[in-house]
Amino acid sequence: MPGTPHTLYVNFDGAVLRRGCGNDSRHDCSTLADLFDGYIGPFVGTEARRVAIIESVRKDLREIGVRTTWRRPPDDPGYTMVLYGDIGAQDFAGIAPYIDCGNLWANDTCFAGAFQGSNTGATIILQEAAHTWGLEHVNSPFDNLHPFVEAPTPFFQDQCNKIVANTDLVETAGTCNLVHEMFCETGFQNSFRELLYLFGPAQPDIVAPVLELTSPADGSYHVLPVELSLYGEVTDDLEPQFYAVDIQQDGQTLFSDEAIRVDLRLKNPPPGTYDLLVTVRDEGGNAGSDRVRFTILPEGSEDPDSTTGDDPGDTDTGGSGSGGSSEQMGCDLALAATGPAWPLLLLFARRRRPRPPALATSPAPRYMENP
Numbered sequence: 001m002p003g004t005p006h007t008l009y010v011n012f013d014g015a016v017l018r019r020g021c022g023n024d025s026r027h028d029c030s031t032l033a034d035l036f037d038g039y040i041g042p043f044v045g046t047e048a049r050r051v052a053i054i055e056s057v058r059k060d061l062r063e064i065g066v067r068t069t070w071r072r073p074p075d076d077p078g079y080t081m082v083l084y085g086d087i088g089a090q091d092f093a094g095i096a097p098y099i100d101c102g103n104l105w106a107n108d109t110c111f112a113g114a115f116q117g118s119n120t121g122a123t124i125i126l127q128e129a130a131h132t133w134g135l136e137h138v139n140s141p142f143d144n145l146h147p148f149v150e151a152p153t154p155f156f157q158d159q160c161n162k163i164v165a166n167t168d169l170v171e172t173a174g175t176c177n178l179v180h181e182m183f184c185e186t187g188f189q190n191s192f193r194e195l196l197y198l199f200g201p202a203q204p205d206i207v208a209p210v211l212e213l214t215s216p217a218d219g220s221y222h223v224l225p226v227e228l229s230l231y232g233e234v235t236d237d238l239e240p241q242f243y244a245v246d247i248q249q250d251g252q253t254l255f256s257d258e259a260i261r262v263d264l265r266l267k268n269p270p271p272g273t274y275d276l277l278v279t280v281r282d283e284g285g286n287a288g289s290d291r292v293r294f295t296i297l298p299e300g301s302e303d304p305d306s307t308t309g310d311d312p313g314d315t316d317t318g319g320s321g322s323g324g325s326s327e328q329m330g331c332d333l334a335l336a337a338t339g340p341a342w343p344l345l346l347l348f349a350r351r352r353r354p355r356p357p358a359l360a361t362s363p364a365p366r367y368m369e370n371p
Contacts, residue, residue, distance in 0.1 A: 003200040005065035006106065007079040008129055009072055010057065012050050014042035014085045017109075023097045023132075025081035025107045031097050032111070041086025043114045051240050051260060053084070056122035060144065060155050063192075065199035071239045078106040080132055082125045085114050094124040096131035101176035103198050108132035123154055130156075130191070133198055134176045137164045138189055145191050158192040160184035205284030209236040209243065213262065213278060213290045224299040225268050232262035232290060234280055243280040250275070271298045 009025065017038045021029035043050065050070060057068050073079045087095075096110040110128035115121045126144045138161035141150035147167040160183065163174040173187045174180055182197065183190040213232040222228060234243060240260045247255040247264075254276075255264070262278055274296065279289040297303065 002102075002197055003065075004077075004198075005067065005203045006103075006199045007073045008057070008061070008066050008068045008125075009079045009081045010054060010068065010070050010125060011072070011081055011083045012043040012070060012085060014040045015083055023105070023108045025079055025109045026075045028109070030109045032095065035090075035095070036088055036111070040083045040111065041088075041114075043085045045114065045116050049116060049118070052118035053121040053125070054240060056118040057125055060122065060126055061195075061202075063202055064156075064195045065201055065203050066195070067203070067205075067238055069238050071235075071237075073237070080106070080129050081109050082112050082129055083109065084112045084121065084125060087111055087113050094128040096128045098131070099134060099136055099175055100132045101134040102179050103133040105132075119153055120149060123149060126156075130195070133195070134179055135191055135194060136174055136176060136180075136189060137166070138162060138191070139164045139169050139171070143191055145189070156191040156195055158190060160188040160190050163187055163189050205238055205282060205286060207237045208286035209234045209241075209280055209282050209288040211262065211278060211280050211288045211290045213292045216292060216294045218292050218294070220294045221297060221304045222294065223297045223301050223303045224271065226296070227268070228266040228294075230262060230264040230266055230276070230278075230292070232278060232280075234261050234288070236282060238282070241282050243282055246279045246281070248277045248279075269296045271296050 015028045017033035017036060017040065018027060018029045019033045019038070021027060023029060023031055054068055054070055061068060090113070092113075093115070094110070094112040097108065100108060110132055112121070112124040112128055115124065123144055130145060135145055137147045138145045140146060140157060140159075140161040142154055143157045143161055144154045145156075145161075146154060147164065147169065163172055163180070164170055165172040171187070174189065177186055179194055179197070180186075180189045183193040211232050211234055213230070215229045215231040216222070230247075242258050242260060245255070245257055245259055245262055246253060262280065272295070273293070275291065275293045277289060277291045279287055281287045
């Protein structure tokens with residue numbers, strides 16, 4: 001129904017495409033499977049690059065009721081999937097199976113080549129997704145629906161632009177006039193108004209993230225000198241987000257910063273028993289927390305855990321835990337006692353938001369939707 005919020009899933013991990021089941025994002029079905037030999041390879045860019053692309057997509061949808069995530073959503077109520085990765089040797093940057101006038105089918109699958117530039121990548125993602133929502137090409141170089149990249153930061157324009165049939169900008173009367181003519185004369189399209197009509201205004205984030213600390217092991221013992229990984233994964237319906245990370249001991253804040261997960265290194269904490277409460281708060285203000293308890297023993301002490309083998313919490317590699325990358329998302333939390341107990345001096349490397357690179361405009365990526 002018009003005005004119903006929707007989810008856009010950007011799949012960076014690739015997929016084995018299924019034939020004979022139409023275009024169904026929930027089951028990796030595509031009528032274009034043969035075009036890619038049934039396979040889309042994963043995006044090989046860094047995690048930081050993936051985050052930058054997602055943030056660029058969200059920027060253009062900030063007023064629209066479309067929520068963007070890189071985690072596959074639940075099957076109900078459905079979602080649009082853009083497979084962003086290795087589409088093989090093609091003469092187009094992205095492709096959608098058809099123009100779905102009025103977004104009658106809410107579970108389409110479309111494709112985008114693995115461009116590294118966040119602005120270019122976001123434009124391709126948004127254009128192919130928009131085709132599955134019923135939007136057509138227009139002749140304005142500043143609109144996301146222009147057939148190829150000319151403007152450095154195109155967006156969904158709130159104005160009537162002439163509909164064109166292809167990358168040669170051949171003017172046409174359009175296909176989805178049942179919706180177009182609600183806002184413009186025949187042969188014109190207002191991209192922003194149509195999206196607002198289809199999905200309504202942006203919806204607040206009311207789902208709290210779930211934090212699971214996996215390192216160090218809860219209840220573990222560690223003998224100085226030691227370097228520990230304090231690592232925790234965040235599960236959220238709108239991943240990735242930059243979460244406000246707060247670490248407390250006995251009600252006192254020891255660390256506060258911003259990151260997409262908890263990924264810290266504890267260097268030689270003072271001896272004692274630690275009970276850390278870690279809280280992550282998403283961009284909508286929703287909070288999730290977890291705690292971990294461990295003991296640091298003086299140098300030369302006998303490690304009670306030594307009889308059970310190596311402690312998975314110990315690391316000498318800068319420890320980002322399973323799935324982390326200290327180069328991209330890690331921080332250092334060096335603890336040095338200023339007295340017999342707390343407070344502690346915190347020294348850390350801040351995680352910075354990646355800045356989108358300048359848009360590459362030569363050669364200009366071209367798009368093809370109807371093979």
